[in-house]
Amino acid sequence: MGSTLKKVSQLLVSKKYLKARASKPGVNKVKHVNKGDACMYRITDKRDLSPIDYFVEVEAPHVAKAWKPGQFVVLMTHEKGERIPMSVYKNDNGRIGMFIRKLGKTSYELYYDFKPGDYIYSFVGPLGKALKIKNYGNVVFASDAVCGQAENYATLRAMKEAGNYTISIQSFENAANVYPEEFLAKPVADEYYLTTDDGSVGMKGHYLDVIKKLIEEDRVDIIFAGGKLGSLAKLAELTRPYGIPTYTTVRQIMVDGTGMCGSCRILYDGKVKFACRDGPMFDAHKVDWEDVLRRDKRFVELEKIAKERYLKSRGVI
């Protein structure tokens, strides 16, 4: 075995095992048909948000009834699927709407293999702690990735109802990635900023630039944020000197989502906390971000295998 091969194989489960499985006929067939009473959750809507993100809505009255901003859900597309945590955009009429990025196997699969009217296998929630919705004054929600964009709308919708002055900042890479107007947080924002990295639409820059400006103007009472972990870590450093309360979603790899496995543990205020049970929103100033960023990469190699295997089977790559 060559040295590179050896290096790669070290990353895997037992390499012998994987090899044996890969050579088995039939293993590469990955299309699943969900039928019968085992799959209970109907997809009611699915639309493109951008070339990389999409919106999906699932009928799940048990979750919709109890869900509150700050909480998330866990879904499985089929019996052999993973349990994937998802942020929530909306809960209306017993349905939960979510924004999903085409990133790993499950998100691609849900995009390509499932259409409105199809059923998914499992849908559980709400999980995690709800945010305290009250009148804080000037409330900012900033986001620069798919889960954060969903939370942006969901949180400010409730904050506005609670009498806050709501400021929404949504950052995208470029004009092509910006969502259609109806999926932006504009309707629930008293003040709204849209930024793109290249300035192709809206302001050129990132939500961090806008927040800097708002802080200078002394117009911020509390900040919530979600999206890319790297930006959240920077946000924590930005607001720390001013002592502005800053709460961010700490997205971590989870299995059950109910505090049973400890996969999503983070170091918070010097103590081990579970993102699923004690979060997912945490005081950003108390989070050990270096550690969070590192743990996010735990399954990178294996995630890539699953994704590429699926995309190949679909003829996408």
Added chain:
Amino acid sequence: MPRRKLIKERVPTPERPVEERVKDFGEVNLGYTFELAQKEAERCIQCPADYAPCIKGCPVHINIPAFIAKIREGDMKGALRVIWNDNVLPAITGRVCPQEDQCEGACVVGKVGDAVDIGKLERFVADYTREKGIDEELFQEMVSNRPERKEKIAVVGAGPAGLTCAGELAKMGYKVTIFEALHKPGGVLMYGIPQFRLPKEILERELDRLKRLGVELRTDHVVGKTITIKELLQEYDAVFIGTGAGTPKLLNIPGILSMRIYSANEFLTRINLMKAYKFPEYDTPVAVGDKIVVIGAGNTAMDAARSALRLGAEVTIAYRRGREDMTARIEEIGHAEEEGVKFEFFLNPIEFISDEEGKVKAVKFMKMRPLEERDSRGKRKIEPTGETVTLEADTVIIAIGLEPNRIITEDCDLETNPDGTFVVDENLMTSTPGVFAGGDAIRGEATVILAMGDGKKAAKSIHEYIQSKKAS
């Protein structure tokens, strides 16, 4: 009765050869055949029921000599009837009970030779009757004349306690709904205990039976989040909580957040519930290296170690106490050793050392030494020697215990103990009338059989509670 000669040696149960079984997750012990079971049953000296130490040693007091007598007679339906009187899931308990500390530990034959293999005989009765469809006949007889009652009971958690409680109540005619947080029922029987020790088909059969009793199962419901105990009480006449002890304890030492350090719960859940050993046919991965250290020496540690071994790794179990103080079932320790798991004793972890990427690469231990004095559980106390030792490891699995998951208590005002277990009275009722609890949710970390015992007892208490409420 003619005087029988005491046979000191056990009739062994066939097992799959080591080389074969470590390559897959199929069951290791194959159980007795009819002939072997009858031969082993002959060894029982049939202590009278009012004396038999095995009955006293059994947490649910199965009339063991009686069911063994039925095996000798070849009346397997009769044997199953005796067992079902006290335990409706013998195929499971026969496989997972720590018999050496219970019935077999008390067996009189065990004083002069090997104890009668009560666990394997119990399992035989369950497996044989299932194979021949005899259990189904008996089941139909037992449920044919059940009354119909209109009261509704909610059972929280589909593990050993909840399933037993639901089954008993359904047999009494109540309308039972089980709420389960995960996408599959079974609790620890599903996510915790591996296939090679408890094939999941056994569980499926029990679940199917509950379904046919009219028990409704709602998966994907996290009580405390999706629905609260208070909401359940508005719709149901009583509630049973069997939520177990599902939160892993982690070591509070430097480096605990290094990558490739799993709680045994995460590792086993990935493998058993999510079938990560079949990745990428199944989507959930489990990243393990070639050198795994498992910390702890209970059944969970053995399960994790043997699962890791089956993924192709070299596995060492490190335990802070000595060999004789390991808490796992003797059979599991034996199997682990046979399969090539290494054991290191008197090593207490003090630090996880990781590489520049943050992946664990070694575990630093304090060497311990035993003292003469024993603690409240009868284990020898230990003290540090001051000498440290480092074991190389690219994956670590922590199996040092579990505590109740507090999610359920967040949204209710049930009284709990400091360790998160529910406070219950002698009828297993919590501080809220109509809400009962059992299993690990009240015991911390105990056994499947005790949880089943609680489930059964709680069903009786719930029945009495509802009847007395109706009378008043």
